[in-house]
Amino acid sequence: MKLRHAVAVAIFCGLASGAGAAEIAPGDVKIVEGALDTPLTEKAGDPETGRAIFANRKQGNCLACHMVTDLLDTEQFHGEVGPALDGVADVYSVGELRARIVNPKSELPDTIMPSFYRAGGTNRSAEKFAGKTILSAQQVEDVVAYLQTLKE
Amino acid sequence: MKRVISILAGAAMLTGASYAVAELADGYKAVEPTSEDSPLTEVISGYEFRIKSTQETQDDDFENPGMLLLDQAADQWSVAEGSAEKSCADCHGDDPLEAMQGVGSTYPKFTEKGDHRAFRNIENQINHCRTERMGAKAWKYDKPDLLGMTVLVRHADRGEPVNVVVDGDAEALFERGKEMYYTRYGQLDMSCAHCHEDNYGNYIRADHLSQGQTNGFPTYRMKWQGVGSTHRRFKGCMKNIRAEPFKVGEDDFLALELYTSWRGNGLPIETPAVRN
Known part of the structure; x- marks a missing residue:
């Protein structure tokens, strides 16, 4: 009995934190003057996880276009398509960084950079990816947390 | 905001040399666009974006697997x-x-x-x-x-300049191909032009972005361990940007093939080229 009770509590807690009741859906995101000050999730972003997502080819793959000195030791190939991100947190506020990842096209309509947390709006997406965001809300927060560590 | 971006971009260029694997070699070959409507100021074969050993494999008919x-x-x-x-x-x-x-x-x-x-x-x-x-x-x-x-x-035309005609009855397909070239596709929401017009010469991770020229096709590609068509390459690009590719051999890719060939008018045919 006691065990069953404990399991029930655990499931309840899991639902409450995991499902993220307060998560902002991609369609509800509102970028104001180039910034998105409200975090997408209640759970704060984790910079270490964000660092891994930044480099992972199947996730953020930010490194494909952006060089960052912090990752030179562990990652061989850094892209040149976008600006280097050393000191990016000195230049942009956290809200501006978040907006740039969620939907950079709100500020730069012609940019090559993908919108990592935007609902639809794409053309001929492969079935596997259609209607899905590139990163989850939590992954965006993790990457934002990592970018905030990039100060000079 | 624009000022900040240009400062960052400047920083990227300054640091670029320290981690880039290779750049376009000094004395790389380029030809002038044959049409004044071309968006390019110099037309460069994919050959020039490859490392020396790849170029040498192409140059030696006995080594060239194609x-x-x-x-x-x-x-x-x-x-x-x-x-x-x-x-x-x-x-x-x-x-x-x-x-x-x-x-x-x-x-x-x-x-x-x-x-x-x-x-x-x-x-x-x-x-x-x-x-x-x-x-x-x-x-x-x-x-x-x-x-x-x-x-x-x-x-049979190796060394001869690419010379496709885009007026007359080909004009509608040319316009369709051009429209495709500048259209964003896929979850990554990119057009051909984002990589191959705006960023040729830059590295995207380990890949050196070329102008996406077709003068070497069908080409032997190391990644394929074999020879492939222009349309197979288009398909690969579309998959990379998480898009649903058009069908090989059919009108959409034919239009894109015409348009990309026109962008390369004047480049010598290299078939079979050797690429990454």
């Missing part, structure tokens, strides 16, 4: 097939490299007359010959038979 398919196709040239029991040689003569001079550099284009008139690339023209004149089965796209014969036709 030449194997060409040899097979040269044998196939004189094999009679189909209900007409005809070979390519029966109509075109015994020497394919002589017979096909001035052909490969002009495709894709409208060919044939009357009901048979259609816009074709080399692959589709070969299959048209097979089904209509030989009474043979069409070869499958991107399989060795069709690739090999396409390589052979194109190789």
Whole structure:
């Protein structure tokens, strides 16, 4: 009995934190003057996880276009398509960084950079990816947390 | 905001040299666009974006793995097939490299007359010959038979400048291809131009972005461990940006093939080229 009770509590807690009741859906995101000050999730972003997502080819793959000195030791190939991100947190506020990842096209309509947390709006997406965001809300927060560590 | 971006971009350029694997070699070859409508100021073959050892593999016909398919196709040239029991040689003569001079550099284009008139690339023209004149089965796209014969036709014009015509009845397809080139596709929401016009010469992770020229196709590609068509490359690009590709050998990619070929008008044919 006691065990069953404990399991029930655990499931309840899991639902409450995991499902993220307060998560902002991609369609509800509102970028104001180039910034998105409200975090997408209640759970704060984790910079270490964000660092891994930044480099992972199947996730953020930010490194494909952006060089960052912090990752030179562990990652061989850094892209040149976008600006280097050393000191990016000195230049942009956290809200501006978040907006740039969620939907950079709100500020730069012609940019090559993908919108990592935007609902639809794409053309001929492969079935596997259609209607899905590139990163989850939590992954965006993790990457934002990592970018905030990039100060000079 | 723009000022900040340009400062960051400047920083990227300053630090670029320290981690980039290679740049376009000094003295790389470029040709001038043949049309004043070209968006490019210099037209550069994908050859120039590859490292020296890859270039040397292409330059040496005995090392170039694409030449194997060409040899097979040269044998196939004189094999009679189909209900007409005809070979390519029966109509075109015994020497394919002589017979096909001035052909490969002009495709894709409208060919044939009357009901048979259609816009074709080399692959589709070969299959048209097979089904209509030989009474043979069409070869499958991107399989060795069709690739090999396409390589052979194109190789006959090796060194000759790409010279596709985009006016007259080809104009509508040209416009369609141009529109595609600048249209964002896929979950990553990128157009051809984002990489191959705005960023050629830059590295995207370990890949050195080229102008996306077609003058080496069909090309031997190391990643494929074999020869592939222009349309297969288009398909790969679309998959990279998480888009649903168009169908190989059909109108959309034919339009894109025409438009990209036009962007490379003037570049020497390299078929079979060797690429990454």
